[in-house]
Amino acid sequence: MRRPYSGPEAATATATATASCRRRLRAFKRWMRSQGIECSDTLGLRVEEVEGNGIRVIALSDLQEGDAVVRIPKKCCLTIKTSGARSLIESAGLDGTLGLCVALMFEKSLGHRSPWFPYLHLLPAAQSIPLLWTLDQLNSLLLGTELHKIVKEDKALIYEDWQECILPLLDSAPLTIYEELNPDFFSVEEYFAAKSLVASRSFEIDDYHGFGMVPLADLFNHKTGAEDLHLTSIFLPLVHVSDAEDNLKRDEYEMTDDVEENHGLDEYNNSLDAEQLTQKSQLRQGSCGNKWECSSTSEDEPTVLEMIMVKDVKCGAEVFNTYGTLGNAALLHRYGFTEADNPYDIVNMDLELVLEWSSSLYSSRHSRRRLALWRRLDYSGCVSQNSEYFEISGNGEPQVELLILLYIISLPDEPFDQLDLTVSSTEENLNEWLSIILEKGGYIQRETAAEMSKDLLLTRSVCDALLSLANIRESFFGSNSLEDDMEALNKCCCIKERELYYSLILRISERRILEKLRIYAAESAQLSATGQSKRASTMRKKMKTRR
Known part of the structure; x- marks a missing residue:
């Protein structure tokens, strides 16, 4: 692959973007540990040098089929049930991906006050799928393909959804929630951006949560017909008190090791310091230290998502997930990329x-x-x-x-x-x-x-x-x-x-x-x-x- 940039100014811009992504990635790793998300030491998250903001998951040692390499409590996933806008979304009768888009926009509008801020800050503002392309781009780039007509119809339907479902929320929201609503984050542009992220990154979690944004799981790149690991649900007891305290100590140690960029991470880190002190006190008393745990899961559903290796992967190789056996039209439509010689x-x-x-x-x-x-x-x-x-x-x-x-x-x-x-x-x-x-x-x-x-x-x-x-x-x-x-x-x-x-x-x-x-x-x-x-x-x- 040829390098996309040339010249000192372009090289400087790429280096700046790469450094920014690395800082956000470090903050995300600390946030994962504070939320009980476990990522095996055999996996490494690497920033793409060329793209500047792309992330790959690399095997740091040989991985064997059956290895459990990631565990994600469902309470850490951003869903309608876990979002602070849950009551607003459910009272409006919204569900599915539409309701999840509202939850995502709401949490993004909170900035560093959102419990998912380091995760949301790591995500791109939007995914470059055809839904976000201009009409000129659709007419010139997709002419003749089956997506040409489909995407134009999608744009019209999604705009109707925004008019009929999103705009009324701003007028009907209860006063306690309305104070949190920033209309700038619920514009048609923001809705299309949220739609692109939900379409390309969300997972179906279970019957209770429905679709949701799953931190860490959505960082694995796709490769058609070459799935290395699989996402599944399991029952798992809460983390042991001593283990949780060890995680908090690791967080405190790394907090002093980095100075974050001024996009809300400093404010979030200060609030995280205070929350960790509260968690320590609660852990010593034997109580749960996460404020979403009691309200975000159903008793009949497994509490944890686990990613398990489905085949061996050699040290140094990228670890891939798969979005299914999809042809290029489906890949471009939902995820924004295609694959040469796609067998499907x-x-x-x-x-x-x-x-x-x-x-x-x-x-x-x-x-x-x-x-x-x-x-x-x-x-x-x-x-x-x-x-x-x-x-x-x-x-x-x-x-x-x-x-x-x-x-x-x-x-x-x-x-x-x-x-x-x-x-x-x-x-x-x-x-x-x-x-x-x-x-x-x-x-x-x-x-x-x-x-x-x-x-x-x-x-x-x-x-x-x-x-x-x-x-x-x-x-x-x-x-x-x-x-x-x-x-x-x-x-x-x-x-x-x-x-x-x-x-x-x-x-x-x-x-x-x-x-x-x-x-x-x-x-x-x-x-x-x-x-x-x-x-x-x-x-x-x-x-x-x-x-």
Whole structure:
């Protein structure tokens, strides 16, 4: 990876950002210990020298599968239940990620008075996901991708949420909470920023807490299909008194070892000193020293989140979590980055696009009747945000429901009418329906239906349809060719031009899949022609034998 900056001024800015992040990281580590968050000595938190504010988790010694390396009390997670705005959020009937966004904005508005200040101070102000991009960026960088339309719809819906749910809070808040509310931290810009952090960093904790911000767990970077550790819930007793006092002593020792930047950390450290003295007194009396513990957990739920190694990791290697087996569109949409050669990449083909193609070749009545029969056979595509679509896998293979729809659309009128009548007058299961469809195409006998594969759906007409759909979908990317995008990516820096870099990876991955779909359709058409020729030859031989 090339270095993003050059020149003395840029180098100074990078060094300043790196030093600032290190100071905030040290404050965060002290805060973790004060809250009972345990991080194994086998893990190290390292600031990225290049980015200046990125953090990686490194194995400081060999890690073994089954090792428990992180323990996080649920009372330390920022959730609706633990936030100081809980009563306000619940009285307004807000829950899920919307309620968590309000909790996050409220705690950020408190500054150093928030119990989560060192954690929030370590986080970026917002995550660079497409939701925060300008409309010009969306139209230029995501043109042709499946995210282009989705993100614009998201922006409109989230703005409506702010108008309908967030603004009324400022007027309806009880006086005791209203004094804490700073309208500047509840603006539409702050809501979008909170939404980006919740979308990219929150975890589903349990049924009681729902989604929440989990300190430390969200610092592990993602790697698709390469999860090193897993987050889970366990029951764990409270920390022993002597252990807690040892933690407090370590905090006091490190408090004198650093001078923090003037962004509220000094004020927080002073309040932490006072709180630690109170904790010492409470610990000696055998009482709980954390003011959120009694109100932030359910008796039926485990009290601690634990991160356990799921495979061995060598000393010096980065330790990765995973957000799931996600394609690049999903990664960019929610987390703001993409991965080259992502094995889980897909391309979506909208049902609307299929119907537009059908209507360009056949009458509208023809398309409506074929779609209606497909529906009556209980077939459907994938559905998301009121949009129905079909997935094209990374190797260019289309979803079978799309093949069935294209097969029905391309059937001549007479066999289609017979099939339509049969479906209306009998009751069969899906496999039997599919056998009827294929039988009408003249390719198989009914008794061999159980052995059929979707290759039988790939007639010449269906393959031609796939080629047409791939070409139409490719045209959405504009005048730039795939080679143009690849050349632009080679010249792009992922740090200085983050949005362009990751959007180019998405465009390239989607266009490569469409290219594979065209190859898949062309090869299938050849196999279909060869198969028809062999079947015809077999039939002629059988007829000669009978004679």
